[in-house]
Amino acid sequence: MRNKQKLKSVSVLVPLEKIESKISEIGFLLDGTTTIVADGKFWRKMLYVKREQTISVSEEIGDAYPKDPIITICGSKNTVSKVINGAKN
Amino acid sequence: MPLYECNEQQFVENIRRLIETSEKFLVNRRICLHDDAKYGPATLPNDEFKRYAIICMRKSLKSTVFSKVPFIDDFHARMYDKGENIHGSSSLMFPRMSIPYYKVEYSINVWGGTYFFTFDALFDPEIIIEKRSVKRLGTGILIHVLKYNAPDERVLTINLPKDVMVFDVKNMVRVIDYSSNF
Numbered sequence: 001m002r003n004k005q006k007l008k009s010v011s012v013l014v015p016l017e018k019i020e021s022k023i024s025e026i027g028f029l030l031d032g033t034t035t036i037v038a039d040g041k042f043w044r045k046m047l048y049v050k051r052e053q054t055i056s057v058s059e060e061i062g063d064a065y066p067k068d069p070i071i072t073i074c075g076s077k078n079t080v081s082k083v084i085n086g087a088k089n
Numbered sequence: 090m091p092l093y094e095c096n097e098q099q100f101v102e103n104i105r106r107l108i109e110t111s112e113k114f115l116v117n118r119r120i121c122l123h124d125d126a127k128y129g130p131a132t133l134p135n136d137e138f139k140r141y142a143i144i145c146m147r148k149s150l151k152s153t154v155f156s157k158v159p160f161i162d163d164f165h166a167r168m169y170d171k172g173e174n175i176h177g178s179s180s181l182m183f184p185r186m187s188i189p190y191y192k193v194e195y196s197i198n199v200w201g202g203t204y205f206f207t208f209d210a211l212f213d214p215e216i217i218i219e220k221r222s223v224k225r226l227g228t229g230i231l232i233h234v235l236k237y238n239a240p241d242e243r244v245l246t247i248n249l250p251k252d253v254m255v256f257d258v259k260n261m262v263r264v265i266d267y268s269s270n271f
Contacts, residue, residue: 005250007108009101034240035137037190038208039096042134045210047244054248058097062134070098074248 005053008080009072012087016059016069022086023048026079028055035061053079093204100195100206101247107199108253116255117196120245124165124189128211129176130154133188143216144233145186151178154186160233161221164189164212168223188212189237193245210245212237 012019028048036043042061047054053075060067071087073080095103107114130141131154138147147154154176156169165187169175175186189212196205215236222228249255 007101007105007250007253009098009105011098032241032244034213034244035211036208037128037211038206042137043208045244056244056248061136070096072097072101072247074250 004076005074006077006080007072007074008084009070010084010087011068011070013066013068014087016057016067019057019069019071019083019087022083023055023057025086026050026082028053050075050079055079055083090198091202093202095204095206097206097208097247100204103204104197104249104253107197108250112199114197114199116249116253117194117198117258118246118255119192119194119258119260120242121192121194122189123192123209124187126185126187128188128190128209129178129186130188131176131178140214141216141235144235145175153177158233159226160216160235161223162186162235164235164237168225188214191240191245195247206247210240212239214238 028050031047031049033044033046036045036058041064043058044061045056045058047056054073055075056072057069058072059069071083073083104116130138130145131147131151133141133150135150144158144160145154145156153174156171156173156175159169159171161168169186190209192207192209194205194207196203215238217234217236218231219234220229221232221234223230223232226232
């Protein structure tokens with residue numbers, strides 16, 4: 001399973017709620033969150049796990065506009081396409 | 090050797106491209122604890138400051154932070170009185186209520202260039218009421234205690250496929266490449 005994993009990272013102009021709903025729809029559970037500072041901005045980083053597959057979602061904290069969460073997927077080809085297409089539609 | 094800074098998306102996508110070309114490469118990772126007053130409650134965004142709202146207050150972002158109640162900063166073994174000036178954005182080093190953090194650095198060396206992605210992961214505050222003995226206030230009193238919990242390593246790290254080798258390093262020494270002079 002693990003050696004078939006694909007890697008993909010995208011920045012999307014989609015609300016976090018929509019991404020989270022898509023991620024939970026395909027069976028991923030929230031495993032942990034942390035606050036990070038990158039590029040001089042504060043981000044909330046969330047890790048979702050489904051067996052050996054992981055999805056991390058980083059969203060800027062505060063009233064920044066537009067918000068473009070970064071989604072990083074390490075999972076099957078199917079997971080990558082579902083999350084990416086789900087975030088686009 | 091040129092250094093190129095990336096954000097998370099760029100760094101991961103660069104790794105993906107390298108995987109797809111079957112190019113051999115190594116990812117270096119450095120995780121180091123810092124507590125140098127770089128981060129304090131005055132400079133936190135409002136949503137993040139709310140996590141400290143039980144023990145301290147401020148008018149707005151970057152304004153002086155005062156303690157609302159007496160509390161003990163367990164990580165630094167320090168006590169603050171009620172109404173004490175505990176952090177200001179104009180003078181970050183003093184008075185200092187420092188939030189510890191991990192500095193996480195990822196880098197890859199490809200074709201003579203170093204591509205890196207770096208971020209700081211703040212420790213999570215946990216505020217509880219505990220029975221403590223404090224010289225000025227007495228023994229066995231109930232007092233707010235601020236504890237800092239290190240973020241979980243799973244959330245800190247970038248998850249990469251198994252065939253990508255990640256080496257943990259203590260430091261990265263920059264090497265000057267003189268070969269371009271000839």
